[in-house]
Amino acid sequence: MKLIHTADWHLGKIVNNLHMTEDQRFILNQFLNVVEEEKPDAIIIAGDLYDRSIPPREAVELLNSTLTKLTLELKIPVLAISGNHDSPDRLEFGSSLFRANHLYINTRLRSGYSPVTLEDDYGPVHFHLIPYIEPAEVREFMDDDTIQTHHQAMEAIVKYIESNYDMNDRHVWVGHSFLAGGMETESEERLTMVGGSPYVDASLFKNFSYVALGHLHQPQRVKHDHIRYSGSLLKYSFSEADQKKGVTVVELDEQGQYQRQIPLTPRRDLEIVEGYFDELLEKNLAGNHENYLHIRLLDDGQLVDPMGKLRKKYPNILRLERKVNVSQNQLKDLKKIKERQEMSHTELFASFYEEMKGEAIPEKRKLQMQELISNLMQEERVK
Secondary structure (H helix, E strand, O other): OEEEEEOOOOEOOEEOOEEOHHHHHHHHHHHHHHHHHHOOOEEEEEOOOEOOOOOOHHHHHHHHHHHHHHHHHOOOOEEEEOOOOOOHHHHHOOHHHHHHHOEEEEOOOOOOOOOEEEEEOOEEEEEEEEOOOOHHHHHHHHOOOOOOOHHHHHHHHHHHHHHHOOOOOEEEEEEEOEEOOOOOOOOOOOOOOOOOOOEEOHHHHOOOOEEEEEOOOOOEEEOEEEEEEOOOOOOOOHHHOOOOOEEEEEEEOOOOEEEEEEEOOOOOOEEEEEEOHHHHHHOOOOOOOOOEEEEEEOOOOOOOOHHHHHHHHOOOEEEEEEOOOOOHHHHHHHHHHHHHHOOOHHHHHHHHHHHHHOOOOOHHHHHHHHHHHHHHHHHHHOO
């Protein structure tokens, strides 16, 4: 069985105040060309189809036209889940009707859970569509108060599958989570850490034939060849400038799986360029002067309207800054900023509390804040 694994489309994304819809339309047309050439038996979309819970009209139309092409024209089953950016309610709308055309979208865990099963010459392949869910949702579904972390939540679901299905068959896990050891970038919204770590251990998935993941935007395997992030279709931050984007083709036989990555070429790439102002004007230092650029100027002196002048040569500059020597105090400040970027919402509040009160936050107040944040996150996802 041949599968195409993709994820993190983030339709409706805005990068440095630039709406990416036309770039996304361009790359999805390329994706459709790949699908027509490869002729897969199914397509997996592992979450974050949209960039926010209430997507703009153009993003909805683009997703609708893409899924219509795949399922109605090309007659290829599509197996999709919601990610942490998607609204489960909005993405789920009409899903029971779509199944008649082999569009399977799962946004929640429900009683009577069952995988989507497709057949090939070697027998059945069971696809377990596990959307992004908070530990509290799994705790309620499993009626297990001990579930507090993302790892415990995934562990409970895996144990449920392993106890109810014959794992000697081929099973494919489709999920949207942060596996420990995965490499992240700036464009991913950190998963909540209410009650503990957001990380899930890859060892949970050892009994699956293939694990198709979304959330991390860099294409990568995690600890084992059969556990893989396909990565996003496009670069959504300059921290991804050196990455190669594409889709993963997976071929399952009776014994195992084989993967290959097919690259996709964007309409305009994201690129970081360094140079002196005059040099940038005299030469084309970018790989393509039409690319979306982050320019770092090396000049020390005063410059008059550098952005206006540079944009005549490089029309798609998204960020312009000076590259300066960083002092020890600045390094400390940068380190503190970096540490705070990696904190959970609860940890940020605890840090703020300690700065304001001069003492550590009491455990009772910390638990109250955790519950409040969890409720707010849940309300945001269902909007």
